[in-house]
Amino acid sequence: MVGGGGDATFFGPVHRRAIAGLPGHELVAGALHQDPRIAQEYGEKWGLKHIFTDYREMMKRGAEDDLFDYVVIVTPNNVHYDPAMVALDAGIPVFCEKPLAISVKQGRSLYLTAKYNCVPFGVNYTYNGHWSQKLARAYVRSGVLGDVRRVNAFYWQDWQQKDLGIQQEHRQDPKQSGDFNCNGDINTHNHFAIRNVTGLEVTGVCCVPRIQVEGRVLDDDVDCVHKLQNGGGGLCSASQIACGHENDHRLAVYCANGSVRWVQEESEKLVIVVGNGPDIVIKRNGDPGVSLLDNDKMRELCGSNNVDQLKVEIADIERFLHLPSGHGEDFFVTVGNNHEEFGNCVAEWRDSGKNHLPDGHDYPTVLDGLRGMQFLDACKRNMDGSDKFTTVSLAEG
Numbered sequence: 001m002v003g004g005g006g007d008a009t010f011f012g013p014v015h016r017r018a019i020a021g022l023p024g025h026e027l028v029a030g031a032l033h034q035d036p037r038i039a040q041e042y043g044e045k046w047g048l049k050h051i052f053t054d055y056r057e058m059m060k061r062g063a064e065d066d067l068f069d070y071v072v073i074v075t076p077n078n079v080h081y082d083p084a085m086v087a088l089d090a091g092i093p094v095f096c097e098k099p100l101a102i103s104v105k106q107g108r109s110l111y112l113t114a115k116y117n118c119v120p121f122g123v124n125y126t127y128n129g130h131w132s133q134k135l136a137r138a139y140v141r142s143g144v145l146g147d148v149r150r151v152n153a154f155y156w157q158d159w160q161q162k163d164l165g166i167q168q169e170h171r172q173d174p175k176q177s178g179d180f181n182c183n184g185d186i187n188t189h190n191h192f193a194i195r196n197v198t199g200l201e202v203t204g205v206c207c208v209p210r211i212q213v214e215g216r217v218l219d220d221d222v223d224c225v226h227k228l229q230n231g232g233g234g235l236c237s238a239s240q241i242a243c244g245h246e247n248d249h250r251l252a253v254y255c256a257n258g259s260v261r262w263v264q265e266e267s268e269k270l271v272i273v274v275g276n277g278p279d280i281v282i283k284r285n286g287d288p289g290v291s292l293l294d295n296d297k298m299r300e301l302c303g304s305n306n307v308d309q310l311k312v313e314i315a316d317i318e319r320f321l322h323l324p325s326g327h328g329e330d331f332f333v334t335v336g337n338n339h340e341e342f343g344n345c346v347a348e349w350r351d352s353g354k355n356h357l358p359d360g361h362d363y364p365t366v367l368d369g370l371r372g373m374q375f376l377d378a379c380k381r382n383m384d385g386s387d388k389f390t391t392v393s394l395a396e397g
């Protein structure tokens with residue numbers, strides 16, 4: 001792990017606990033802080049076998065002695081690129097916190113290097129790990145609900161209503177956070193959820209970021225109107241000064257024959273509507289809703305082939321269900337699901353002689369990270385320009 005140590009970190013301990021709960025996974029090495037004393041202190045506290053005070057030395061030793069299978073990067077945004085590139089140059093797979101970097105240039109460089117070097121690269125968009133978001137994706141992408149017409153994604157928090165204390169140092173510093181605070185921190189989750197569930201790219205944005213707390217230089221509140229590649233559209237809105245909202249991330253997809261509603265704080269269920277019918281609440285380990293569609297009337301409405309495809313995709317989600325219904329699968333399990341899928345990809349990659357990048361593993365990739373950077377770049381160009389809508393550049397090379 002690079003980063004993650006110290007009293008002010010959040011995601012380091014999250015990844016540590018998520019990894020600890022996975023069979024066959026162990027956090028064995030770390031350069032946990034830029035301060036050598038803190039790096040040593042937390043390495044000992046966490047019981048790491050290999051403690052480093054410099055991530056470059058860790059990558060060098062890791063490659064030479066095969067100390068670990070992949071590296072996790074949980075540093076501030078501006079310190080994602082360098083350690084990730086050092087790892088890729090050493091042939092070490094990378095699992096990085098989002099956003100991928102602080103610019104499209106950096107993001108594209110990481111994407112192309114990972115592709116050229118044939119090294120797996122994952123980006124932790126946490127909520128991909130929720131079984132219920134995967135189920136929403138299955139319903140929408142299978143086609144049972146018809147063409148996507150509108151998608152609304154929201155992410156509201158209230159923890160930045162007041163001064164951020166020690167967090168203010170990097171979250172309100174453009175050199176460390178990039179062009180945005182709230183937009184880059186949590187509206188990118190909205191952007192990923194839209195793409196992940198629908199399979200559609202966001203092709204245009206009209207972005208309105210705001211600074212609501214006096215003395216700040218980066219946004220703490222933002223609204224975007226977006227265009228989708230199929231002609232649909234919708235909203236993605238994020239706020240970190242929304243009083244009463246703790247971690248309220250939600251997505252609603254409205255299709256020609258129905259809709260899906262997913263709420264992160266109520267992620268033990270998914271709500272779907274088929275035709276003009278009532279809300280159908282689907283809970284973990286219960287009926288995933290296929291039985292409601294598996295009749296002549298619904299097959300005619302939704303498409304028989306689409307219903308069959310939905311069955312296949314739902315069966316694939318079962319591996320992410322670890323506990324009986326009613327026993328909440330928490331945030332750590334969600335991050336752990338992403339780690340497990342990435343770890344399985346790395347194991348298959350190693351078994352293949354590191355000659356090809358395996359398919360079929362359900363984790364957000366470096367391309368998803370690049371798409372997030374391209375979304376933010378379009379938001380910045382829209383904010384600085386005079387066009388009503390700004391096209392999102394989806395160039396990979």
